[in-house]
Amino acid sequence: MSIGTCCFPGTNREAETFKEQGNAYYAKKDYNEAYNYYTKAIDMCPKNASYYGNRAATLMMLGRFREALGDAQQSVRLDDSFVRGHLREGKCHLSLGNAMAACRSFQRALELDHKNAQAQQEFKNANAVMEYEKIAETDFEKRDFRKVVFCMDRALEFAPACHRFKILKAECLAMLGRYPEAQSVASDILRMDSTNADALYVRGLCLYYEDCIEKAVQFFVQALRMAPDHEKACIACRNAKALKAKKEDGNKAFKEGNYKLAYELYTEALGIDPNNIKTNAKLYCNRGTVNSKLRKLDDAIEDCTNAVKLDDTYIKAYLRRAQCYMDTEQYEEAVRDYEKVYQTEKTKEHKQLLKNAQLELKKSKRKDYYKILGVDKNASEDEIKKAYRKRALMHHPDRHSGASAEVQKEEEKKFKEVGEAFTILSDPKKKTRYDSGQDLDEEGMNMGDFDPNNIFKAFFGGPGGFSFEASGPGNFFFQFG
Structure with a gap:
């Protein structure tokens, strides 16, 4: 026919x-x-x-x-x-x-x-x-997910109804952290075929990588109902459950004050899935908090740095690292982190933290008069006087008259700094201004014209009140007139 x-x-x-x-x-x-x-x-x-x-x-x-x-x-x-x-x-x-x-x-x-x-x-x-x-298959093995997405986009121009290509593209978008795009592709497929195990897996993967682990597990379980042998869904489901359990155990240990155990649990959690960037960023920050509690501040800074490398929008990690920088007197780094935070979230609290860091940075660039006198910041008036007496006698130029010109110059400098320190810290008003980071020049005190001998003479009773004399090679004592 x-x-x-x-x-x-x-x-x-x-x-x-x-x-x-x-x-x-x-x-x-x-x-x-x-x-x-x-x-x-x-x-x-x-x-x-x-x-x-x-x-x-x-x-x-x-x-x-x-x-x-x-x-x-x-x-x-x-x-x-x-x-x-x-x-x-x-x-x-x-x-x-x-x-x-x-x-x-x-x-x-x-x-x-x-x-x-x-x-x-x-x-x-x-x-x-x-x-x-063929290229996409090779590049997926190499974890070159951007190239796989490129290849799938080109292939889909000729194969617009191919779910397999769309799923591979969506999976790679998820691996690249482009979750909304990946979810959109997976959701489109699920609207046409709600039993598509691959699309369910990718939908779960996006939630998993966005640290919505409990919801992610639900999708992985659903995918495994549709396809019990779905290897990727099986591995992802196992990792998600293990990660959730370890993180929660770490949080529980931290709340109970068992910082050593919390550290171990967070470390174990970090080894479960290196691809889960967002959750791992939180784990690094949590471990950084543990290290700060253990006073391992350098380790805490390193953990917070790893956190922001994984997620450069993670405010909590910047704040934790900034506080550790403050505690280790790395004020420039602290200011940098607080500036980043304040640019992102302009709250009064963040503004104050930034101002505090800027003040400490400003103070750190001045002479540390407490350090010069060798006293604590809470030293009493009597302790400050005793410290001055000891340091002034130690660095007085007459004591080093027989030393080299270089040594004499260095000791003269130290003697002057000791006098400056005593002048500021022994005056309650100047000390308050110094402690608060205010400029002392506003008090009309120009330290460049400062004469430390005047302070020394006044302290020890006026001109002729003492003299340094040698009592043997390298030995000096002072006597009052």
Whole structure:
């Protein structure tokens, strides 16, 4: 029976009428009505290859490629010389991501019509998709996820209905931290197929990497219900449960004050999954907090640094590191971190923290008069006097009159600094201004014109009140007049 004949002449004429009506609706881009009339034509004459070919074309325009593939395959089963049927079968295979099967269909079309330009171009497209697949597979193993996304984007231009390509792209987007994009791709697939285990896995993966571990586990479990042998979902589910348990145990130990155990638990948690950046950033910050409690401030700073390397928007880690910098008197670094925090969250609290750090930085660049006298910041007036007496006598130029010019110069400098320190710290008003970081020059005191001998003489009772005399090589004592 030829393509144009089927059943009885009257039936054939009626089927042809339905086909013509289908063609008219197809030309108007009313594909749903075109589909209905092509179906009527097929019902009237189910052995006509062109009717299946036309309905396949309509289904392709509606994006229903799997149904279209069935019609295209039926058309070439009825008539293996139907070139357009082979082209449509190939196009459906390609759209669904089966590039190898598409190549076979296009090759058959070219065997029937070796000059067919569409078949030639589609054959090239199918080969390009196979090449993109091959490159993507290699790059995924290399963890070059950006390149995989690029390859899948190119492949999807020719295979827009391929869930496999979309899932691979979404998984790589998740690995790159581009969670909203990955979720969007997975959600689109789930809207069409709510039982798609791969899409459920990717949806869970996004939640897992966003530190929504409990919700992520629900998706992994659902994926495993759909596909019990889904290896990636199984591993991710196991990691998620282990990570959640270790983190919670660490938090519990910390709250109970068992810092050593908390440190060990956070460290174990960090070894579970290096790909979970957001959760690991929190674990590093938590461990940094533990180290700060243990007064291991350098280790705490290192942990917080690792946290912000993983998540440069993690305010809590910046704040923790800044406090550790303050505690170790690394004020420039503290100011830098507090500036970062305040730029991100302009709260009164953050502004005050920044001001405090800037003040300490300013104070750190001045002479440390407490250190010069060798006293604590809470030293009493009597302790300050005793310290001055000891240091002034130790560095007085007369005591070093027999030393080298270089030593004499250094001791003279120290003697002057001791006098400055005593002048400031023995005056309650100046001491208050000094402690608060205010400029002493506003008090009218220019330390550049300061004469330490005047302080020394006043302290020890005036001119002629003492003298340094040698009592042997390298030995000095002072006596009062």
